[in-house]
Amino acid sequence: MITMKEIARRANVSSATVSRVLNNSGYVSDDVRKRIMKIIEETGYIPSEHAKALRTKQSNVIGVILPKLSTETSSRLVNGISEELAKHGYQILLANTNLDPEKEIENLKLLKSKQVDGIILLATNRGQELVSEIQKLSIPFVATGQVIEGVPSVINNNFQAAKDITSHLIEKGHQKIAFIGVDEADWEVGHRRKEGYLAALKENQLRIVDEWIQKGIFSIESGYTSMKKILESGNERPTAVVCVTDRLAIGAMEYLGEIGLSIPNDIALTGMGASDLSKYVVPRLTTIDLLSETTGAEAAKTLLEIIKEGNTSDKKVIDYRLIIRDSI
Amino acid sequence: MITMKEIARRANVSSATVSRVLNNSGYVSDDVRKRIMKIIEETGYIPSEHAKALRTKQSNVIGVILPKLSTETSSRLVNGISEELAKHGYQILLANTNLDPEKEIENLKLLKSKQVDGIILLATNRGQELVSEIQKLSIPFVATGQVIEGVPSVINNNFQAAKDITSHLIEKGHQKIAFIGVDEADWEVGHRRKEGYLAALKENQLRIVDEWIQKGIFSIESGYTSMKKILESGNERPTAVVCVTDRLAIGAMEYLGEIGLSIPNDIALTGMGASDLSKYVVPRLTTIDLLSETTGAEAAKTLLEIIKEGNTSDKKVIDYRLIIRDSI
């Protein structure tokens, strides 16, 4: 591999001068600059980032830890991060945990060893061990997906979004509203969205029926079985169902279709996430756009501020939009 | 930051010995090893990968260049790559071109400067400049998405897949089959799939009608307008349409729905890609699963072989599966 030293030799200068040309730092005579540029051009010399990083303690790489890449939310989020970072000359080093929470911590260390300039974690939990590992790291850090105490976070307004969509159903006259959620260990999606749903019911003095509150996982099938449980719970039938993800709603939709119930006439249905899918199922699904690309971009911006200005913003809340379609 | 030297000082040994412990290389007495391990534990010392890479010329990082992250195909592909690489202790440095072909080349250089151990390119074109840049790089390299001459490639059997799905339509009795493709500059998706379609028609001595062969872009809307053009081309109506992506097919579906044509009774429709969407539109779309995760994993494997064994496999073709559903 060709090195700076070699370029210097060929140009009859010291490597210090070559470095100055490359970085546009300090004075270099036009003459010498041109000579060096020409040789760099000819040889196709590319400076070693490792050597540079070792000296400057800066790598222009940001680590991103995420649970899975092939879900719409993560890929949109990472796309948002990537576009924002690219504008500022940063790249992404990816760490995929494949839904294994232990790997979140493992990857934290791995990224630290790669000397990334900062880390964005798309968190699924907020365990104590994770928090303490993050503090130990002492690296610019932004969490998204979950708000983690003591750690700058960029987050959707999950409570308000769930409350809004539920309230919208109530305004349309629904009194008997069921809910399909996920495990509350996922604080934002599981707990906060459920709280939002409950708050809307309470605010309107509506009945909270335990059998109508089901807990699934992040899959379409799970929406199917949760819907089934609700309808088989014996009691009267709800007239609407709030689901915390589009996939759960689509699963519910499948089941309702199978048993011959019509949406929205017999039962209204809402999702959350504004997935591609939500737009093309029949009937088209009412949902909430969580603006994942924006969330990612905002997480990136926040991290960059922390890196550059030592800023220590604690929590940014991202907007959302209610998308009303045919399923209600 | 705590360094190896500091660990050595505290343990009363040389940094050479610390290095040996860390890498399990050479002999170290059990006594000393334990003492060092303990101090590493206590201090939370994490070795610098940059320093390591500078010495060893190996970074355990693979660069991945892709046009856009938030499409189902790329995110599945990257997921496949990431899982395979993780097994072997490699990580991914992401370079997103945002559909700008010039950035493919720019990112090639960027990744080289980051001294990645290898590069996987999810190619959208196969321009001469790109090819020559790749050769110049002299870095282990695998292309996917397109086969690039002289460069190891992992590729779907686009010709055969398109031919198969068209033939299947013919077997079901269709004689008048239209086609919605994309620009042939995208050789694999635009050209090869079209060739497959044409080959099936020719093999069965079916008529090739120019007006029935439309070219769109990678979007749902484009499927809509292409379908419109086909039906408005004046002539008789085709009884089936082969689309080179699911999104195009779904756009076509929308248009057919609007003008009151029923699928598959009036017109049969096929897609390609086995997207999530294809499973939940009504009617469910017949399509081809291109096994993108497998393609990604295979690309990663191929690259690893090249890195480790200097292997220089030129072309691997990935299998596909025809998924027959209700749209035909």
Place this chain on the structure above:
DNA sequence: CTGAAAGCGCTTACAG
């Protein structure tokens, strides 16, 4: 079994 020393490819005060 362990250490001293060189070197990976850069950058950056310092001196001139």
Place this chain on the structure above:
DNA sequence: CTGAAAGCGCTTACAG
């Protein structure tokens, strides 16, 4: 405007 030299944090022959 330019260069010599030190140093970033590791690894690895070499010597003992």
